[in-house]
Amino acid sequence: MSDTFLDPVQSRINAYWSARAPEYDASQLERQQRPGAEQVWGDVWTAALPPAPADVLDLGTGSGNVALLLARLGYAVTGVDLADGMLAEARRKAEEMSRAPQFVEGDAVAPPFPAGSFDALTARYLLWTLRDPADALRAWRELLRPGGVLVAVDSLWYPEGIDAAEELAAANPHDDEFRVAYDAEARARLPLAEASDIQRTADMLTHAGFADVTVDELPEIMDLDRRYGVAPGHRVQLQYRLTARA
Incomplete structure (x- = not known):
């Protein structure tokens, strides 16, 4: 493995998300399976992606829900993540599919693929927790074929700062673990975590x-969240799709 896997900030973040993986995935699946939710999310992605069966890399794939959705829509999908617990959830669900994504352990900051490997990159809820994003984004651009597209969905989760989010902390049963993972050292490496402007x-x-x-x-997506709720420690808020071409 690369020395990147030994990065102390990333190691703490990996541990946090791995420990939360089964609970996190259950929460995501519950809302995803509500009437109309998969159609809405499918439209969010396909409105910006090239037509299937384009080759797509889902960065920071987590428990694989975006990768699995895109595979069901006919895309050739690879998902990459460093959190073992999340990858275990993704691979478990992929076993039930005939055209499943490939899930690979790897660092989203420096994905382990040759330049020009993909027609499109996707990332949901990754940018805010992306270590050293300037380096990562340059690496992502190199992965795309000419004219390839990056499509990312995220929000401004902590615009007043993680430490100031007292209301959210009270609703998050994992707040202590979260603050260990996203301590001052981590936040210095995650400049988008506390961004106040998209x-x-x-x-x-x-x-x-x-x-x-x-x-x-x-x-x-905000309407879906109003109808079906959000994860503990979050509030209903506007999300954004960012699209960019190589």
């Missing part, structure tokens, strides 16, 4: 060499 993320994409960077608000 334009900051868009600007990082441009600085990394991406072109045609666009930001779309996703009120349809």
Whole structure:
């Protein structure tokens, strides 16, 4: 394994998400299986992705729900993540599919694939917790074939700072573990974790060499969250789709 796997900040983040994987995935699946949810999310992705069966890399795939959805829509999907617990959940669900994604252990900051391997990259809820994003985004651009596209969905989860999010902390049964994983050392490496303007993320994409960077608000996802609820420690809020081309 690369020395990247020994990075202390990333190791703490991996441990947090691995420990939470079964609970996190159950919560995600519960909302995903509500009427209309899969259609809405499918439209969010396919509106910006090239047609299937394009080759897609799902970065920070977690328990694989985006990768599995895209595979059901006909894409050739690879998912990459460092959290063993999350990958175990993803692989378990993939066993039930005839055209399953391939799930690979690897660092989203430096994905273990040759340049020009993919037509598209996807990332959901990764940018805020992405270590050293300037380096990561440059590496991502190299993975795309000419004209390839990055499609990322995220939000401004902690615009007043993680330490200031007292209301959310009270609702999160894992707050102590979260604050260990996302301590001051980690936050210094995660400049998007406490961003208060989505334009900051868009600007990082441009600085990394991406072109045609666009930001779309996703009120349809906000509506789903109002109807079906959000994960503990979160609130209903606007999410965004960021699209950029190589």
